[in-house]
Amino acid sequence: MIRFDDVVKRFGDHVVLDHLDFQVERGDRVTLIGPSGSGKTTILRLLMTLEKVNDGIIWVDGARLTHEERGGKLVPASEKYVRRIRRRIGMVFQQFNLFPNMNVIENITEAPIHVLGLDKAAAVKRARQLLDTVGLSDKETAHPTQLSGGQQQRVAIARALAMDPDILLLDEVTSALDPELVADVLDVLRNVALTTDITMLIVTHEMQFARDVSNRVMMFDAGRIVEEGDPVTMFSAPKHERTKTFLKAVLAD
Numbered sequence: 001m002i003r004f005d006d007v008v009k010r011f012g013d014h015v016v017l018d019h020l021d022f023q024v025e026r027g028d029r030v031t032l033i034g035p036s037g038s039g040k041t042t043i044l045r046l047l048m049t050l051e052k053v054n055d056g057i058i059w060v061d062g063a064r065l066t067h068e069e070r071g072g073k074l075v076p077a078s079e080k081y082v083r084r085i086r087r088r089i090g091m092v093f094q095q096f097n098l099f100p101n102m103n104v105i106e107n108i109t110e111a112p113i114h115v116l117g118l119d120k121a122a123a124v125k126r127a128r129q130l131l132d133t134v135g136l137s138d139k140e141t142a143h144p145t146q147l148s149g150g151q152q153q154r155v156a157i158a159r160a161l162a163m164d165p166d167i168l169l170l171d172e173v174t175s176a177l178d179p180e181l182v183a184d185v186l187d188v189l190r191n192v193a194l195t196t197d198i199t200m201l202i203v204t205h206e207m208q209f210a211r212d213v214s215n216r217v218m219m220f221d222a223g224r225i226v227e228e229g230d231p232v233t234m235f236s237a238p239k240h241e242r243t244k245t246f247l248k249a250v251l252a253d
């Protein structure tokens with residue numbers, strides 16, 4: 001379970017998340033939509049603790065991500081405390097972010113070995129299973145530069161899954177890809193959604209994909225949720241003017 005309780009995030013004077021409240025249940029697949037700058041990526045980055053809230057509390061599975069109790073008091077969470085919670089969260093970025101000096105299998109096994117303390121043989125075995133899942137069994141020893149963008153993104157997905165996350169955050173994972181490479185990546189993610197019970201927060205402009213995998217859509221505007229619902233209802237009969245305009249623009253693309 002993820003909960004944002006009255007979360008405020010500002011960059012300078014710019015309020016990006018404006019007293020935001022929402023809850024995501026375990027196993028939910030939630031797509032975040034909304035115009036550029038409405039705060040979607042910031043939500044994912046806060047969950048990854050790549051950013052800090054200015055106010056409010058974020059909860060992950062009943063534990064505060066933003067604060068910890070020390071001596072009976074609520075204080076800003078320490079790095080060590082945060083690391084334990086964040087370990088359960090995986091993220092795939094728009095720009096793959098693979099380690100350029102490591103080959104595919106090393107990219108996937110690095111965190112399981114160094115963060116989870118898995119022994120190398122077990123990590124490699126799991127990585128091979130995941131490479132099979134993402135259709136790249138023949139690329140084990142390739143380096144990122146030898147792969148297409150779509151292949152790199154599938155390695156990034158395998159790398160996130162290798163940590164066995166409870167929560168997977170997907171931030172416009174196909175936006176940097178050539179159009180012909182998008183389908184393979186989305187197919188892999190559809191398969192992940194179908195075969196696991198990982199909670200997923202998805203920022204995407206791929207509305208068909210959102211419809212296929214998510215059970216909820218939240219429409220953001222200026223750091224607030226203006227409408228939410230199941231994808232079929234929301235895409236066919238949006239209620240809010242902002243949602244109507246946004247969907248018209250995206251679906252016309």
Ligand SMILES: Nc1ncnc2c1ncn2[C@@H]1O[C@H](COP(=O)(O)OP(=O)(O)OP(=O)(O)O)[C@@H](O)[C@H]1O
Pocket residue numbers: 011016034035036037038039040041042043
């Ligand atoms: N590190 C930062 N410093 C200053 N401003 C930032 C920073 N990160 C994000 N912002 C601003 O916060 C606002 C929200 O950004 P965010 O990336 O969350 O929006 P988004 O809805 O994901 O947009 P997009 O669809 O374009 O990715 C934007 O106006 C952005 O310029």
